[in-house]
Amino acid sequence: xxxxxxxxxxxxxxxxxxxxxxxxxxxETCPVDAITHDSRNYVVNADVCNACRACISPCPTGAIDNxxxxxxxxxxxxEEQLTWDVLPSEATAAAPHVAVVLPPAPLxxxxxxxxxxxxxxxxLGSVRPPASAARPCVNLFTHKSPILATVVGNFRVTDVAAxxxxxxxxxxxxxxxxxxxxxxxxxxxxxxIDANDRAHYVRQYSIASPRDGERPxxxxxxITVKRVTVDHAGExxxxxxxxxxxxxRKGDAVKVIGPFGNTFxxxxxPGSHLIMICxxxxxxxxxxxxxxxxxxxxxxxxxRLLLFFGARTKAELPYFGPLTGLPKxxxxxxxxxxRAPTQPKRYVQxxxxxxxxxxxxxxxxxxxxxxxxxxxxxxxGVMQALDDVTGKHGGAWEPLWQLFKAEGRFHVETY
Numbered sequence: 444x445x446x447x448x449x450x451x452x453x454x455x456x457x458x459x460x461x462x463x464x465x466x467x468x469x470x471e472t473c474p475v476d477a478i479t480h481d482s483r484n485y486v487v488n489a490d491v492c493n494a495c496r497a498c499i500s501p502c503p504t505g506a507i508d509n510x511x512x513x514x515x516x517x518x519x520x521x522e523e524q525l526t527w528d529v530l531p532s533e534a535t536a537a538a539p540h541v542a543v544v545l546p547p548a549p550l551x552x553x554x555x556x557x558x559x560x561x562x563x564x565x566x567l568g569s570v571r572p573p574a575s576a577a578r579p580c581v582n583l584f585t586h587k588s589p590i591l592a593t594v595v596g597n598f599r600v601t602d603v604a605a606x607x608x609x610x611x612x613x614x615x616x617x618x619x620x621x622x623x624x625x626x627x628x629x630x631x632x633x634x635x636i637d638a639n640d641r642a643h644y645v646r647q648y649s650i651a652s653p654r655d656g657e658r659p660x661x662x663x664x665x666i667t668v669k670r671v672t673v674d675h676a677g678e679x680x681x682x683x684x685x686x687x688x689x690x691x692r693k694g695d696a697v698k699v700i701g702p703f704g705n706t707f708x709x710x711x712x713p714g715s716h717l718i719m720i721c722x723x724x725x726x727x728x729x730x731x732x733x734x735x736x737x738x739x740x741x742x743x744x745x746x747r748l749l750l751f752f753g754a755r756t757k758a759e760l761p762y763f764g765p766l767t768g769l770p771k772x773x774x775x776x777x778x779x780x781x782r783a784p785t786q787p788k789r790y791v792q793x794x795x796x797x798x799x800x801x802x803x804x805x806x807x808x809x810x811x812x813x814x815x816x817x818x819x820x821x822x823x824g825v826m827q828a829l830d831d832v833t834g835k836h837g838g839a840w841e842p843l844w845q846l847f848k849a850e851g852r853f854h855v856e857t858y
Contacts, residue, residue: 455513456487456494460527461586462506464630464645464703467858469498469507472566479521486524501570503628503647503703504582528641567822568855569848573710573812576851577654580622581705586645589632589698592616594691595663602758608670609724609761610689611651614697615663621699623664624654625731626707626814626854632698633684645700646684649816649856651727653735667727667761707814707854709735713744716811718802720791720825722753725817726761728856732814733774740773747805748774749798753791753817755782775801791821792828803836806843812852819857 458469458478463485470478470485477491478498498507509530513519519531572579584590596613623629630645637643648666657665670689671682691697709717709732717736719729729750736743754760757780766776777798779789795802805811806829815825830840847853 451515452512453489453515453518454494455489455511455518456492457509457511457519457524457530458485458487459506459509459530460484461529462504464504464506464647464700466503466647466703468501468503472498472501472570474566481525484525484527486521488521489518497566497570501706503701503705566848567826568707568815569851569853570706571851572706572708573712573715573851575710575712575715576708577624577711579624579627579702579705579708581627581701581703583621583702584700586632586700589700590616590619590621592621592697592699594693594695594697596657596665596693597689597691600667600761602763605756605758607723607755607759608672608689609759610668610670611665611762612668612688612691613652613657613663613665614699615661616699617662619662621662621664621702622654623650623702625650625709625735626728627702627704629664629666629699629701630703631684631688632700633687634698637683643683647703649724649727649731650702651730653731653738655738659738667724667730669724706851707816707856710812712746712810713742714746714810715743716747716749716805716808718749718751718805718811718813720751720795720813720815720817720821722791722817722821723759724761725856726752728816729814730762733769737769737773746810749777749802749805750774751777751779751791751794751798753779753781753789753794753821756780757783790824792824795825795828796831799832799835802832803838806833806838809850813847813854815855815857817857822855822857 465485470480474495474497475491475493477488479486479488502508511531511533592614594612595615598611599608600611601607601609628647628649630647632645633643635643648668650664651667652665656663668685668688671685672679674680707728717732719732721729733748736748752760757763760778769776777794779791779794780786781788781790833840833843844853
């Protein structure tokens, strides 16, 4: 018999295109750059992947955790994977009965496989949740079995004169349970088909309401959606899902999947401090966390809330009115505008430096958690600002950052 030798068999890592929501988390997390994508699929390069499993835990849907035993010389190539609509069946792969030994993942003190080595510079934020966070539910509803939600509210939350048309949309799930936590997200299935006669890819939106709903006691949640009218190059374009959502009316039905996310969660520890840094619709999870703390204010003791929120102008800042109406002794709000008339450009990183004397003591407090959400371009500026803040007070940000990550206290979601 010419059966392949065990050494010729590899356990190839694949991404399920039916479940993947194209959130880019896996590609950003992979420490060896084995993951890439095009406009159709996210795929894994078998020649580069070392089965370290760093990408497994951060994936919000589980699409990343798929493996096939294949003959090394016949491993599925990048170009082939990019054409897939579904994963190949086990029957088409090589010798599934052949044992393949993967290198063991490192263990945490609790005995669980660590998703990534603490201290890796390839992952900006932590891949584990805060120690006191509630346990999330994930993937209750999928592409094949979505849940129908009803629109019960659709409100513009940027000034009517602003170019940025951002909406606060409330979805009700009726009698079907849809449990969520602050920091999680949902997927929206847009009706219709794309130019290639395939269903539109799911779009992911952070939840903007706390775990007990936009309205306490009701089975609902809210999301923050900016209508997309131009692409990154400034060319006119009509965003498929954002325009669909912003045009919805009360009573319309929406197909929802999820919830997603098991790390970007808030601590339940009553003395925890939250430093929240965001731009634009990155304010959604910050709004959820802030409202949770407001409703449970008596239970959180002396835990502080600091918000650093950036937008082009005051008119383009979502939730400006309600935000500025919150009590000063409840939340320390700092706003930066990069295109305000007659004023110099200011960004969230400028605010961080200005408040260095207040932030530095919190960075030394083991109860402090940092959340960053918004445009990917803010990452370097925020990291440099935190480096400047710690340096001004005689510290070093690099080891402190690694400690925050290892303890699940530094979380980043950018797009």
